[in-house]
Amino acid sequence: MTSLDAHRSGFACFVGRPNAGKSTLTNALVGSKVAITSSKPQTTRHAIRGIVHRPDAQLIIVDTPGLHRPRTLLGQRLNDLVYETWSEVDVVGFCVPADQKIGPGDRYIAEQLAKVAKRTPVIGVVTKTDLVGKQQVAEQLLALQQVMEFADLVPCSAVDSYQMDVLADLLVGRLPEGPQLYPDGELTDEPETTLIAELIREAALEGVRDELPHSLAVGIEEMVPREGRDDLIDVHAVIYVERQSQKAIVIGRGGERLRAVGSQARKHIQALLGSKIYLDLHVKVAKDWQRDPKQLRRLGF
Numbered sequence: 001m002t003s004l005d006a007h008r009s010g011f012a013c014f015v016g017r018p019n020a021g022k023s024t025l026t027n028a029l030v031g032s033k034v035a036i037t038s039s040k041p042q043t044t045r046h047a048i049r050g051i052v053h054r055p056d057a058q059l060i061i062v063d064t065p066g067l068h069r070p071r072t073l074l075g076q077r078l079n080d081l082v083y084e085t086w087s088e089v090d091v092v093g094f095c096v097p098a099d100q101k102i103g104p105g106d107r108y109i110a111e112q113l114a115k116v117a118k119r120t121p122v123i124g125v126v127t128k129t130d131l132v133g134k135q136q137v138a139e140q141l142l143a144l145q146q147v148m149e150f151a152d153l154v155p156c157s158a159v160d161s162y163q164m165d166v167l168a169d170l171l172v173g174r175l176p177e178g179p180q181l182y183p184d185g186e187l188t189d190e191p192e193t194t195l196i197a198e199l200i201r202e203a204a205l206e207g208v209r210d211e212l213p214h215s216l217a218v219g220i221e222e223m224v225p226r227e228g229r230d231d232l233i234d235v236h237a238v239i240y241v242e243r244q245s246q247k248a249i250v251i252g253r254g255g256e257r258l259r260a261v262g263s264q265a266r267k268h269i270q271a272l273l274g275s276k277i278y279l280d281l282h283v284k285v286a287k288d289w290q291r292d293p294k295q296l297r298r299l300g301f
């Protein structure tokens with residue numbers, strides 16, 4: 001085999017401000033819903049890997065939380081997770097949505113990226129091109145080019161699959177030669193409990209307009225098969241909020257909202273596990289959990 005058609009394998013991650021479309025891009029490339037998406041920013045907390053299997057390459061995508069100016073201990077931990085990821089991957093995709101002006105948030109990320117990932121090639125990705133006209137895409141590409149030096153630039157849309165193959169080729173082109181690292185068909189190596197916690201968190205955030213998503217965390221206390229049944233799993237989970245007033249919002253009048261959250265989360269968890277589940281959901285106030293190292297550890301940060 002010549003080096004031209006050698007098999008490549010390695011890691012990529014997408015960075016960009018919240019809502020830039022990173023999770024959606026990962027899902028579109030992988031072809032299955034693995035990372036959790038939501039219309040609310042800052043929902044991706046854990047490095048969830050989606051794997052693109054191709055005859056010529058295996059691309060493992062690590063999804064990172066959004067990078068932001070740290071104000072709390074949680075903010076700092078999330079940023080550390082991002083830096084750690086950057087130093088481990090072979091290529092970074094820096095995502096900027098086509099429909100929003102490049103701003104201080106994007107420049108901040110570019111600065112951090114230039115510092116931390118000097119040796120990692122960065123591909124500039126203009127996302128959501130379906131939302132704007134050709135002219136605006138071109139202008140965004142030019143504007144992005146001013147922000148930092150890129151190995152490549154590419155506009156694309158996950159929604160109408162525009163240029164997804166080009167993006168995949170650019171990412172794969174930056175991977176080292178190497179064998180398949182994961183068996184065929186494997187999509188994610190994130191522990192099930194993390195995915196389940198994310199699904200509950202996503203359901204709990206849906207429709208909460210005035211509360212910041214940062215005030216909400218989910219812990220899985222226990223996950224056990226029901227005794228004497230091989231078709232039912234009991235899942236005990238706790239939704240943590242920071243204040244009593246937030247607890248009331250999550251629970252809703254007469255517990256109505258919490259029931260809706262539970263039934264939506266249950267549907268998604270059952271689809272994930274391929275098994276019936278009983279979901280026992282509680283809401284607890286953990287004051288200032290974002291600032292407390294002990295509580296952060298318990299919640300997996």
Ligand SMILES: Nc1nc2c(ncn2[C@@H]2O[C@H](COP(=O)(O)OP(=O)(O)OP(=O)(O)O)[C@@H](O)[C@H]2O)c(=O)[nH]1
Nearest residue numbers: 018019020021022023024041042043044128158159
């Ligand atoms: N029209 C359009 N919308 C998109 C596209 N990609 C993502 N979106 C939408 O943009 C919003 C944010 O997408 P996500 O993939 O969750 O963004 P993210 O960058 O992972 O966000 P965080 O996890 O908060 O950092 C969602 O409502 C998506 O449906 C696209 O190609 N076209």
